[in-house]
Amino acid sequence: MKMQRMLPPTAAQVPPIALWQGICRLFDGKHVVERFQSEIVSEFGARRSYLLSSGKAALTVILSALARTSTRRKVVIPAYTCFSVPSAIVKAGLEVSLCDINPATLDFDHTLLEQTIDDQTLCVLPTHLFGMPAAVDTVMSICKPRGIAVVEDAAQSMGARSNGKWSGSVGDVGFFSLGRGKNLSCGHGAVILANSPDAATILDGEYGKLAEESWFDAARSIMELAGTNVFIRPPLYWLPAGLPFLGLGETRFYTDFSVRRMTDVLASTLVGWRQRLERLTQARREQAVGLIRQIRDTAPEVTVLSAEDAAYLRLPILVRDRRVKERLIAQSSERGLGISGCYPAAIHQIPQLQGLIGNGRYPGADEVVNRLVTLPTHGFVRPGDQIRICELLRGLHAHEPIGVGMEMSSPSPIYQTSRGPRT
Ligand SMILES: Cc1ncc(COP(=O)(O)O)c(C=O)c1O
Structure with missing residues (x-):
């Protein structure tokens, strides 16, 4: 840690x-x-x-x-x-x-x-x-x-x-x-x-037909929300990110989740939601536009995926191959830059689904697993962070032999993306 x-x-x-x-x-x-x-x-x-x-x-x-x-x-x-x-x-x-x-x-x-x-x-x-x-x-x-x-x-x-x-x-x-x-x-x-x-x-x-979450669930949710609000901040985020039992960044196939109505307690934390959503979306768009401009100027080998009116929860980019992706994620976690590999396997590679979904081939999804990373766009990203992210991207493809490391490693039931909230 x-x-x-x-x-x-x-x-x-x-x-x-x-x-x-x-x-x-x-x-x-x-x-x-x-x-x-x-x-x-x-x-x-x-x-x-x-x-x-x-x-x-x-x-x-x-x-x-x-x-x-x-x-x-x-x-x-x-x-x-x-x-x-x-x-x-x-x-x-x-x-x-x-x-x-x-x-x-x-x-x-x-x-x-x-x-x-x-x-x-x-x-x-x-x-x-x-x-x-x-x-x-x-x-x-x-x-x-x-x-x-x-x-x-x-x-x-x-x-x-x-x-x-x-x-x-x-x-x-x-x-x-x-x-x-x-x-x-x-x-x-x-x-x-x-x-x-x-x-x-x-x-x-x-x-x-659904039951509501209980009062105790609601009280626990409010405490978790307060904790998340404190520890999501960059000066403190190293702490939850370093605690594996919190499961930050874990993406899992599982079916024993509860299906309930939301309580009034949790819904009341959405007060002012329209303005909040607008403010957060606007901030993410501005971050994404800034990153896109700098990446196009400094790292033309990187493919940026963008769209008009996107909400840019994250900014997805494609790098050349799996080896480059792994190197980028390792360098980012060394520097605390929030670059994530996102889902580390395609759906047809999830072990629990073997035998349930046939043996189709999905080369588009496999390519994305190998090449996609996402860049952070939230309001904690400072201009200096954007510069450091773009510096990493600029140096990324230099001296890298083409086509090495394209193979998939075998997936495990629990996949660890770079550590962050699930999306
Ligand atoms: C594309 C997509 N669909 C569905 C879900 C499920 O949402 P939740 O995490 O609220 O269960 C997620 C969650 O990250 C998601 O990213």
Whole structure:
């Protein structure tokens, strides 16, 4: 454990007034969830919204609701995404079906998507990874004529827009994660947007059956949130990052998570959420624009993935190969610069899914596993940090033999990304 200033890969501060609101609501909280839900409905133009205990829980509820209306069982997801996504599909008792991605956009390869869907496909999940808008309209035009539902995985993109529309608001259903380090955070939680009338009807039924988190869970959540708020700061972040039992940066496939409604206590820490989200998104965009400009000037071998109106929860870049990626991450962690390797395996490499998803090949996802790193864009990044990040990137490809180290090492059930909140 090295005591040094260390940037987390992602961060979303919660203002002290919001924490205070949470503490007060431990004793007299009423109707805060309903109020937040109606604000969400009016902001995002949804028919209905629901607050859940996590993004995984939200996805499980959405899938369980869809499965009640159909005999179809396949859920099509990108072959490179967060491991929570197949976890929720398996928890809902459904089948994971993979479609490869385009490494230049991190979105589905839409030609392959047309070949992947069939008459057993229940729904498709376009995913706005790192806040980069996915082409949901294209997926809608492929799926709607075939009676397939579109569920937008907007876990990482609250506040992003595409063609003037909020991410999460275009598909039949969308969901945002409010977990640690997300665009807007209250520690853990999620929002479901029911956009189509049918989705609202089936989700009303499914949500109505769920229990709320207990008072003790709520009290623990507020304490965790307060702790995160202190230790996410760069002068102190080395401490939680050095404690393996906290599981920072771990991405895991697991199905024993709880599926609950959010409490009024936790929802009350979202006070002033519109302004907070706008401020955080604006700050991330400015950081991303600054980084993109400097990288283009100083490190042209690096491919920057950018998009208009992205929320830039992180800035994704592609380096030449796996060896360069590993060197960059090692140098970054030495200097505390918050550069992350993100998901260290594609979904078809998750050991628990072997035998459940066939033997398809996903070269786009494999390439991203080998070449993608993300740069921090949150408000703790200072101009001097950006300069140090770009210096690292500039020196990166020098004297490096091409093509060495492209092979994948065999994945283990728990994957350690560089240490940061899960995204
Ligand atoms: C793309 C994506 N989908 C779903 C989830 C699940 O969200 P949560 O962590 O709130 O369960 C995450 C979480 O990081 C995610 O990144």
